[in-house]
Amino acid sequence: MSPLAVFVSGAPASGKTTLAGALAERLGAALLDLDVVTGPLTTLLGEVSGAGAAPDHPWMREHARGARYESLLGTALDTLRAGTSAVLVAPFTAERADPRRWEATAERVRAVGADPLLVWVDCPPELIVSRMRHRAAARDANKPAEPAARTEPPTTPHVRVDATRPIAEQLAELDLCGPSERNPACLEATSRSTTWPPRPE
Template structure:
């Protein structure tokens, strides 16, 4: 059994991580591991039981983040150890801002039999604002209440860790095809 692809799809909220990740998983024949799908129902209960006001509440955010990512990475390790490639969908804010943090995650995935890649969905503030308005999801209500302020604080800079940049304005199918073409079993 050789190394299986382990692609971490990251980008700003609303950049299309889930849609692109879903399509990439389909193209690669990989397991789709979405942080929200894997953890939100339990995290909602945890945040409520701790009296928190949401995932970003400073009272619970650090513990919640660690636990959520442990679930995501643990599921990825299980898949990789059985020879199943994975597409991980999450913000990966720490890993994309800190090459050392990405190296730790990459090493963890490699030790489980994966070939880790970081895919970054590039999007402008204007396009992101338009997507959030169009999406109108309940989780975006606070962002939409002060969209200009929110967009001013969103980190749209590319990762400092090695990554594959993807044009998030393209349809998910095109993004997935572009990524598939660029994913090669060559050392980085």
């Protein structure tokens, strides 16, 4: 069975990390979080540039975004080459908005013998704002003012998970994507449909 690369995407505070952690444990996969993999260097860049701790600062978006995501993907590709599945956690804003960006990323995953899957953690804007206020993280600066723009679903093929449901139910929505009982329809859905389960033909 080929290793699986699950890209867990969504708005900040949507519940990506919680779902990804539980999914990685279930799959026996490596958990790779953008903030963990690149956090110390991102903080250093913010201090040196004067952009501060928020990755969404214009300077950080222009100069650091590409390097941060390349570091995350490069780490995942090395993990996949070793035959271990990987669960990647990040907003993946560009990849979920641009089919060409997603396909380029997916092709790099396939090139190392793994199967890519984009998961969208769908969370209502009001819940996102509530969670951001509760965690009061520096990286969320200025984000609560624009939650709706961050909750637009992907235009690229994906599997949707409802973030308002308990984590056990969210995992159940992805059960068919597990390595031991993976159904080809799960991966077919990523090229045929933007919903899960797939719509009847």
